[in-house]
Amino acid sequence: MASLSADPKLGATASDGVMRLEGEFTVWTLGQLPPEAGTAHRLELSGLKRLDTAAAWYLVGREREGAGLEGLTTAHARLLDNVRQALPQPDTETAGRAGWRLMLEQTGRRVVAAVVFLREIAEYLGRFLAALVRGIRHPRDFRFTSLIWHCHETGLRAVPIVALMSFLIGVVLAFQGAAQLKQFGAEIFVIDLIAISILRELGILLTAIIVAGRTASALTASIGSMKMNEEIDAMRTLGLDPDMVLILPRVLALVITLPILGLVANISGLVGGALMSWIELGISPSLFRYRLLADTSVDHVIVGLSKAPVFALIIGIIGCHAGMKVGKDAESLGAETSRAVVNAIFAVIVVDALFSIFFAEVGI
Template sequence: MQPAAFTVDIHEGLLRLVATGDWLARHLGRIDGDLRTLEDDAVGRELIIDVSEVGRLDTAGAMVLERLLQSWPDRTEVSRIVGATTAHQQLLDNIRPHLAPCEIEPASRNAFLMMTNRLGRSIAESYYVALEILNFVGLTLVTLWRVMLQPRRLRVTSIFYHLEEAGLNAVPIVGLMSFLIGAVVAFMGAKILRLFNAEVFTVELVGISVLREFGVLLAAILVAGRSGSAFTAAIGTMKIREEIDALRALGLDPMEVLVLPRVIALVVLMPVLAFLAALLGIIGGGLVAWTAMEISPAFFIGRLQDTIAMSNFWVGLIKAPFFAFVIAIVGCFQGMEVAGSSESLGQRTTLSVVQSLFLVIVLDAFFAMFFLEIDY
């Protein structure tokens, strides 16, 4: 059984519609809108409807064909239905006298109700997505425990590959952006503090903000946009090509082969990236303090050591593995959810970045409140 379909071409100045498949009531819903808008492309041409390739035709299908013909603008006797079998022609003849115009009234829409409905659907969808991600987290942890019990199952080569691909290759962009952020924080802070003759406190501003927040947060954001999306794209492409099904057919667990090495690599390397980001951010702030406020590097480093507690440094490093775990889990989860088309791959890659950034910010807010409560 072939569903109803049609093609349109122009032949000798006539618009020719070739109907194919079974024009039955259950197949017409998906093409009815296209048929109703087809007359907008008429541009003064006559219409020929060819039904010679139609398989089965019921009353609804005949009505749709006749309605299209009757509603065609500037129609003359040239416009007609051709190629009908005897049974089809008899059905068309019986339908024609009973065809009456039926205008579709646009559905009345209440903007507030539409907004509320959309909000409710988004909340419900977010709830189910959160459950699926938590389930994926549990599956990842179970796989990790199984690998820890059998270390020979750990794919060390894959881990080192992702250490380089997702981590080491991100060092230039993370370092550059952290350097610039540190310089901007120092410049803007100095501009405000100069109003109170307190430019010297720029050292504390740069040290605390970069070590405690900006360094690790900026590294996580860049890794989420670069490596998290790469995880989704790579696994999603394998899903489209049915390579993941091939792994299962070979008796291999995709969680062990694809997910676990990426998670381990990112968790191991994120503290290194956070440390590098914090270091270069302080260097950027110190350079601005030296050139714009004449604070010498020796004084900057000395005051940094005297006034900045080491707890600010450790807070940034403590957060890094958690950020990495979230980014890797979301990236791999969205890759596994690719439905088998390039459109789905693009949507899942976008979702991966958005969800990773959202969860990183939420985690950062949680850690900020937690460390504030314990006075660390």
């Protein structure tokens, strides 16, 4: 405060493009600089008794404009060096590659990112299996209440949307199949079309896609919000294993409920197909049921439902992995939630295609 009351003075004299500064050069005396200081080629600073960061910032700016700084004391030179280091540096843009080099670089980066993602998914799968073995060996550590609650959230509450979607898919299959098979007088085969399509592929696949969009996002959001609020760190501090508390009940609930949802989807799809066959082709429900039981092998049901636990593992592991990857901000939560849904749906479709190839090769 003494400096404020003392009314510091700055002396400035200019001659032949050289500006000589004397006295105290501080934030309080910057306004005393004459206009010629902005055009001087050299600044003579040996007469300065005092220099602060505001004046040093001005001098660094003049230096960047090409003005020379002369006569600095050791202390003043050190202050200018600190100001130079503290100033933000402009980003230097490197010349990007073009053509086939750019394509190869982008392809390589994506391949590496995919390999890293698969390695992390394998790690979380191992953590789930380890937690499952621990829960079997030590039932007291297993959280049955959490498992029941997640079964209700991921299974029971998903029944209406799964049943409605499958019913409409059955209606569409029957309608489109009838329109095509009428041309050949083979309307009766629409029952086989509906049964095989729904029981073998569409029932469980559409159910997994619905669950991936609904549950993978919920898993990421719930775990991610806990990660943002540092609740997971608090669990570790209290001696609780996040794999047992968070990952195991969520993934296991999906493994239990997804086959049940697949069965609900199969029944709803067959009901929708039977209804549309009755309306469009005049095939009675009794005839539909008779041909369904007579000509449709139970292998189709087994093939379809056998995919459900694998799909459940994929959806649950990807959702939990994305939740654990959330950072400290809401933007990362939204990005990881979207990424989890896309990855889960893509993985489900790819695995379903692999299942189809496998069952075709083994003749089932």
